[in-house]
Amino acid sequence: MPKVIKTRTEFEGHVFEEYVVVEGEGLSAWDAQTPLRYIGRQIPRTDGPERVTGKAVYTFDVQLPGMLYGKILRSPHPHARIKSINTQRAERLPGVRAVLSFKNAPKLSFRQGQTFLFDEIVRYVGDEVACVIADEEEIAEDALELIEVEYERLPFVLDPEEALRPEAPNVQPSGNLLNGKPDIYERGDLDRGFSQADLIVERTFRTQCALHNCLETHGSVALWEGDALTVWDSTQHIFGVRAGLAQLLGLPLHKVRVIKRYMGGGFGSKNGLGKYTVIAALGAKATGRPVKIMLDRHEENLAAGNRPSTIQHLKVGARRDGTLTALELKAIVNAGAFCTWPPSVGGPARQLYLCPNVKTEQYTVFTNTGPLSAFRAPGYVEGTFALESLMDELAHELKIDPLELRLKNYAEIDQTTGRPYSTKGLREAYERGAKLFGWKALTSNPSPVAHLRERGGAVGERATKLRGVGMASQIWSGNGMPPAYAIVKINPDGTATVVTGTQDIGTGTKTVLAQIAAEELGFPIEKISVEIGDTQLGLYAPLSAGSMTVASVGPAVRLAAHEARQQLLDVAAQVLEVPRESLAICDGLLSSPALKEAVAIKDVLEKLENFMIIGRGAREPNPEDVAVNTFGAQFAEVTVDTETGEVKVERIVAVHDSGRVINPLTLSSQIEGGIIQGLGYALFEQRVVDRNTGVVVNDNLENYKLPTALDIPEIVFEMVDRPDHRANNLGAKGVGEPPIIPTAAAIANAVANALGIRIYELPLTREKILKALKRV
């Protein structure tokens, strides 16, 4: 009988309790003695051939008969009231099929009431005003220019600190501070902690607003068949989009289907329902034809989310020997115009180091800029930059090796809950990373900068290249959570199909799920197919975010495969007339000492006509007595050109602990990808908003600088690779976000080491470097 229990889950720094229904028996993670055929092996992506041949159909590639295109008119003002809107000229353009705006579209509340689908108030440059549906994209674009809108401009505020002042214009009617108050966490006694300190270091750090720039932009295709709606969406959460659409459009869940087969990146920005999806559905309804809306690159950079900028006042107290006594963070986050899920900037300060007295205070502030969204380890990337920079300063002041200072304050338990960690391989990550990097040798000289300075030419000439090293650490959740469901079907021909409602956002989910099923079933992996990315498959799985897909869905798949295998053994024992316990399955063959030779599964099942085995699995609850987290350490070596201010990252060494590694090949891609995004964030990525107009001046790939092939350092990494038996029945935890968390901090520490001067603000542009060197 299903049991309802309460479980604790952590998602992107937010902890909450939820009810889950559990059924059936649990399985324990494979132990070291179990021989594994697929788990832990380098298996190339099972959907690689579709992706390299151009056959994979992304949402952007969906073309339906009679399909129309939608283009969205966006606000040119950071804050305005729409006085009037005249769409007649646009409607008359040949090929235009509909124009939607607040005048004719239903008033649908969005983002928990902070905006409407088409709002009469626009709150940032890029806010949705109207949408043209036309035969061709070009026609829709032409028509946008024919829409006449009269705006009443309203006072606006772009800077979060200004927005907090009483005289600032209100971005949201309820005020500019999310929830009307800061989000505060406290443990111990902060004043006492600081009074016990021999040294207090206090600094203000600033991080920039970064744009996701997924190569596939946000977008959807909507199709109505009678009163049933099907939507193809480039999303990280098909079930979330289904729920949102059903609720907004007043449809029952069984009338809404959401499909996402392949997607060109999400990084957190595609976690929820977007306005374009609802507009496409309304447009399709209005015209009776399928409608596709894909944002263009500029819209993507205005309206599809960002990693918000932060201002972090951080204060740390320590004893002479390096023991932390108090840690205080006051963070201001620029949410933009809307926010329902603030990033947790204080997470690292609360969790990373042993410290009895901690306070974090976060002000999430509305401004008239594009709204934030989750971006790969939201909050933790920003918070880690500040915390790990300050730890380095502290080490410098105390004349302690930065790595030693971190080891000195190593936390064995999760101090926010008092629970021990299920496993924590950070110490090992530090040690292995330091060894791989050569940390000791590179930092042994009392003056590392001088030691590492490269002479620009002959002795005595001024050096033009400075070399530096730095490191940083990482904590993140990645524990996964229920609910997640899967079934495994064994077909009469001895193949098997895994069905679950998760989605592969580019991480290799399909491949990993096939490995898990093949392992548990004893089938060759070529005989396994994986069906995901469609709500019609009926099996809920959570959003692909928070580094939780494998740890949430993988265990359900294993349980389903396990149940299917049990059924197969039951059936085979009867058909083959051998004792059930004598049967083994390996490589898709049934063997038993009671049989002369191994029998193909197909030969058994085909005797039963179209009989089908269906095993079900549901993700177990998380353990109650331990904290399940992921950890890692990265080391960076940089050279800084003192003439041009250019920072070149020469080398990154990373060692991470995310429990068991299921596929070292696809995992390594995620690690490298995270580091490279972290490098871009450290050195050049930054949204620039014009102070006078609120316009994003670099909403394109020409001026918003992403890392290219020429910016890539040597990347060396290892995994601790120890199964976490308490985490789930795989012993695996997430790895999508951990690698981006410490990269910028490690690079910033290396740059500070090279320059002998610290820059407290990201990105570390040439201009800032030259300023620090007093060259401009």
Next chain:
Amino acid sequence: MATKAVRPKKRKIAVRGPGKTPIKLIVNGETHELLVEPRRTLLDALRKDLGLTGTKRACDEGTCGACTVLLDGKPIYACMALALECEGRSIETVEGLARNGKLHPIQAAFIEEDALQCGFCTPGQIMSVKALLDENPNPTLEDVKRAVSGNLCRCGAYPKIFKAALRAAELLRSGS
């Protein structure tokens, strides 16, 4: 920081339009007759008129490389060329690489080295590598980096793209 904008050389073309005009495109060795507005880009003609959606669009303004195809053997950004300009010239897209169901060695190498994550930049990366290897069968790592420096990959598959290109070069040289 994209450095290498690959744009087709401007050629003199006869004035056509307004309205749709017939053109002939030779794509992957096959000739197609289609009716397009003069302003239609090669990219949209491939994707919308010919249904060849392997070539991607991520910016439509010559800054990402997702739309890279080969025009007379040279890599170009298909979003920066008008379909009209490409009339009668040889166009090669990612769909043309595999032959008789067998992957091209570059494609095989991309899979083996896991040189892709979301895969959205992949067709463009593969075409840039193809152009390089057609011209230089024995490239260095630096050659590879330069060849794909106009192809952005937000997932950061670069290290493996480099490996895949070098492996593909090896495969091609050994004749497999």
